[in-house]
Amino acid sequence: MRKNKINSKNWVFLFTAILLYIPLGFLQVSIDYNKKLENLESGLLLMPGQVAGSLVLSGFKGLAADLLWLNIENYWHEGQHYKMLPLLESIAWLQPQYVTVWSVGGWHMSYNIFAQVKINKENLIEEYKEKVKNLPEKDKKDLHNIIKIGEKLNFLIENLGLKEGMEEDRITKLLTELGNYQYFLDNYKVNEENKFFIDALKEFIGIVDEMLYWYNQGIEFLKKGVAYNPEKYDLYFELGWTYYHKGKDYKNAVRYLEKAIKFPHPDYVDDVLAHAYEKNGQIDLAMKQWEKLLNTGFKSIAERAIQELETKGKFTP
Amino acid sequence: MRKVWVIAVNTFKESLRKKTLYILVVFALIVIGTSKFFSFLTAEEELKMIKDVSFSTIEFFGALIAIFGALGALSGEIEKRTIYTLLTKPVTRRNLFIGKFLGMCLIILVNFILISLFFIGLLVFKKSPPDVETFKTLLLIYFELVLISTITLSVATFASDAFNIIFSFFLYIIGHLTSYGRQLVDRTESVILKGLGQMLYTIVPNYENFAIRDKVVLGVPVSWSYVLKTLTYGILYTFIVILIGLYFFQKREV
Numbered sequence: 001m002r003k004n005k006i007n008s009k010n011w012v013f014l015f016t017a018i019l020l021y022i023p024l025g026f027l028q029v030s031i032d033y034n035k036k037l038e039n040l041e042s043g044l045l046l047m048p049g050q051v052a053g054s055l056v057l058s059g060f061k062g063l064a065a066d067l068l069w070l071n072i073e074n075y076w077h078e079g080q081h082y083k084m085l086p087l088l089e090s091i092a093w094l095q096p097q098y099v100t101v102w103s104v105g106g107w108h109m110s111y112n113i114f115a116q117v118k119i120n121k122e123n124l125i126e127e128y129k130e131k132v133k134n135l136p137e138k139d140k141k142d143l144h145n146i147i148k149i150g151e152k153l154n155f156l157i158e159n160l161g162l163k164e165g166m167e168e169d170r171i172t173k174l175l176t177e178l179g180n181y182q183y184f185l186d187n188y189k190v191n192e193e194n195k196f197f198i199d200a201l202k203e204f205i206g207i208v209d210e211m212l213y214w215y216n217q218g219i220e221f222l223k224k225g226v227a228y229n230p231e232k233y234d235l236y237f238e239l240g241w242t243y244y245h246k247g248k249d250y251k252n253a254v255r256y257l258e259k260a261i262k263f264p265h266p267d268y269v270d271d272v273l274a275h276a277y278e279k280n281g282q283i284d285l286a287m288k289q290w291e292k293l294l295n296t297g298f299k300s301i302a303e304r305a306i307q308e309l310e311t312k313g314k315f316t317p
Numbered sequence: 318m319r320k321v322w323v324i325a326v327n328t329f330k331e332s333l334r335k336k337t338l339y340i341l342v343v344f345a346l347i348v349i350g351t352s353k354f355f356s357f358l359t360a361e362e363e364l365k366m367i368k369d370v371s372f373s374t375i376e377f378f379g380a381l382i383a384i385f386g387a388l389g390a391l392s393g394e395i396e397k398r399t400i401y402t403l404l405t406k407p408v409t410r411r412n413l414f415i416g417k418f419l420g421m422c423l424i425i426l427v428n429f430i431l432i433s434l435f436f437i438g439l440l441v442f443k444k445s446p447p448d449v450e451t452f453k454t455l456l457l458i459y460f461e462l463v464l465i466s467t468i469t470l471s472v473a474t475f476a477s478d479a480f481n482i483i484f485s486f487f488l489y490i491i492g493h494l495t496s497y498g499r500q501l502v503d504r505t506e507s508v509i510l511k512g513l514g515q516m517l518y519t520i521v522p523n524y525e526n527f528a529i530r531d532k533v534v535l536g537v538p539v540s541w542s543y544v545l546k547t548l549t550y551g552i553l554y555t556f557i558v559i560l561i562g563l564y565f566f567q568k569r570e571v
Contacts, residue, residue, distance in 0.1 A: 009567075010563075010564055010568060011564075013560045013564040013567070014560070014561065014564040016560055017557045017558075017561045017564070020553060020556065020557045021557065023553065024519060024553050024554060024557065025519040027549060027550050028518070028519060028523060028526075030546055031523075031526050031546050031547060031550060032499075034540065034542060034546060035543070038537070038538070038539060038543060039532075039537055040532050040537065040539065041496065060373045060376075060377070061531050062365075062369035062372070062373065062530060062531040062534055063369050063370065065369070066365070066366045066369045066370065069362065069366075095531060097532065097535040098365075099535075
């Protein structure tokens with residue numbers, strides 16, 4: 001009799017447990033809603049490496065990201081820039097709200113790898129210049145068009161991202177120009193002796209093409225970061241700065257810097273925006289922006305900028 | 318209630334005699350301590366790494382303590398036959414089970430406080446004292462550990478230790494993957510699969526609810542509403558597991 005009583009009570013435990021799954025289900029729905037609202041959701045991802053993979057599986061995404069970051073540090077110090085790329089992508093996927101990884105990644109592509117492309121071919125560039133210098137006058141005349149293209153390409157390699165801008169329409173034009181050069185070189189008849197020049201120029205086209213590619217990759221990486229962190233100034237600023245400093249694309253620089261100042265930000269963001277306005281030909285807005293900086297640590301620069309803009313119409317070098 | 322409390326205190330004292338728990342705590346402290354040596358990174362990255370390593374260590378070693386502590390708590394009594402002595406006294410199985418559960422909560426709490434204090438000390442040493450978000454994270458980790466421990470304790474009422482260890486770890490991993498599973502189910506067009514997926518999503522403990530540490534480290538604010546809902550989830554789930562454990566423990570032949 002007593003055993004039966006215990007058994008019937010026992011079923012109550014199980015029945016209550018099953019019944020309680022109903023409010024638990026509703027609670028989970030509510031928690032999921034909060035997760036979505038507060039940006040606490042995890043993205044679906046695939047991880048390279050077994051260690052990182054198992055860490056992710058056990059819910060240690062942050063730790064996995066840190067381990068990958070330590071590898072990035074190593075590759076960085078060893079100068080193995082290209083090896084950093086998949087790691088940067090992985091960390092960004094692991095922790096999309098880790099702003100540093102997006103900004104370091106974007107900068108790394110648009111600046112370091114961009115420069116590395118040129119460095120990797122420095123010997124070839126030097127050899128080409130030397131050979132052109134030592135060409136007999138007759139050959140120089142024969143190869144006149146080739147030498148001209150070489151000069152243009154070398155100029156681009158030397159100055160792209162420094163004196164030469166990379167505005168969106170300019171990139172399109174440059175790519176068309178590179179295509180034309182490629183076509184010309186493919187169909188250029190040259191004797192075996194001078195074949196080196198054609199091959200070198202084709203390599204130069206590749207360099208410029210790759211430089212433009214990495215600049216764009218950096219921009220795209222930052223834009224992806226912005227999509228994950230639209231409520232922070234950081235990546236808007238990084239984008240604006242890359243457009244301003246590396247691309248000389250002042251229209252886009254202004255566009256993103258204006259977005260950056262909509263969120264809490266340090267004063268230097270306003271300072272860069274003031275410069276960007278001026279470079280973009282929006283002097284009135286530049287003046288207003290400098291006026292905003294009169295009550296900040298940038299006061300002396302702002303005063304000088306306003307004075308020079310009023311008198312010379314130009315402040316930023 | 319007094320009987321339950323006596324069993325809880327005894328479970329706690331017994332666990333204090335186990336060297337395994339001390340070793341785990343020492344390991345945890347060493348791991349957290351080593352995170353201090355990432356000074357070659359920038360200050361911001363170093364702090365992120367200290368927090369990541371510390372939260373993960375607190376959770377991982379906490380989970381080990383929760384699983385291994387709970388594993389021995391009940392099966393130890395059965396193996397050593399001390400359960401006969403206990404149950405012949407005016408102690409019901411319910412008293413024993415709940416006493417063991419409370420004892421486990423105490424063990425986890427003490428170890429948890431010890432490791433957390435070390436972590437907080439490290440943050441203070443790094444001139445970045447813990448904020449409210451850090452405490453929210455720690456609170457949720459504690460409730461996750463209690464849930465892990467309760468599941469192991471309940472499984473111990475009907476399964477062998479070997480099965481229990483594998484099951485608990487497997488569930489720990491699956492529990493952190495439920496959100497991903499949900500995303501896959503959402504993409505399925507089959508109504509049956511969707512229903513099955515939803516059912517599994519509710520039944521399997523969603524440990525990912527408690528894992529706010531990755532977000533907190535990155536400065537993402539977590540609302541009190543979320544914390545309270547997750548705490549309620551943890552308490553409710555723990556209660557369900559206790560009921561299931563009681564059901565099997567009452568049925569078990571000892």
